[in-house]
Amino acid sequence: MEWHHLEYFKHLAKSENITATAKAMNISQSALSRAIQQLEKQLTVPLFNRIGRSIKLNKYGNAFLETTQNITQEMEIFKSKVKQATDALSGEIIIGFLHSVGPTYLSEFLKQFRQQYPEIQVKLVQNHAYNLFKMLDNGDIDIAITTISNKTTSTNFVPLLEEELYLTVNSNHALAQQSTVDITSISNEKFILLKKGFVLRE
Known part of the structure; x- marks a missing residue:
């Protein structure tokens, strides 16, 4: 079931005029007829009564019109919500x-x-x-x-700020009097660290 077929049906159900509907929807009368026939085939019931060259919405058509209007209304609500959620100033x-x-x-x-x-x-x-x-x-x-970690193809990093890491040692430690420490000089030290799974641990 295609979305534009629902639009065709909704318009035709109101006008009950194939020529006027085809003109309003900017399609040929044969394309409109095929679209309605496909709908009827999928629904397994006729939606219109054909009387000569005129058509009249039947009970199945009336019921499906109500369903179609509900569907299109829900779609408009959804599209409105999406627009609000993605609007740069009000999402x-x-x-x-x-x-x-x-x-x-x-x-x-x-x-x-x-x-x-x-x-x-x-x-x-x-x-x-x-x-x-x-x-x-x-x-x-x-x-x-977050802190910097492995980049993926779908991420883009923008630095917000930089912070220094501080080493806390006992006052008697050999490094205690140094103002800066190269990280390679503490590679053999024992640390109290964050548990596994935290990037800062690395």
Whole structure:
């Protein structure tokens, strides 16, 4: 069942005039007749009573007209929702983020964003980096605020900020008095780290 066939039927059901409907829909009368015949074949019932050269909507046609109007109305509602959701100034955006950025950078960003774009609905999803990338690839979120990880063909990185990593050691440690430490010099040290699955651990 093709969408334009429903439109043809809906118009013909109201006019009950093949010539006028074909002209209004900018198709030939034979193409219109074939479209209605295909509908009737798929529905296994006649939709019109043919009386000479005129047609009249029958009880099956009346019932199908109501169904068709409901279908087209639901489609218009859906298209409207999609337009609103994808509108750059009044849609919806889903942001995935690391737990560490929530109380700091994200809260300040949301405050400014809502002032500038009050019509855009923001949804937040908190997760660790690997899951955020999966969600981004699957289309479950629109943006991921995370540390840099393996890039995929469907991701584009834009740096927001850079942060220093700090090494905490005992005051008696050989590196305690140094202001900067090369990461290769601590490759054999034992660390208290985040659990596996966190990008920062790497």
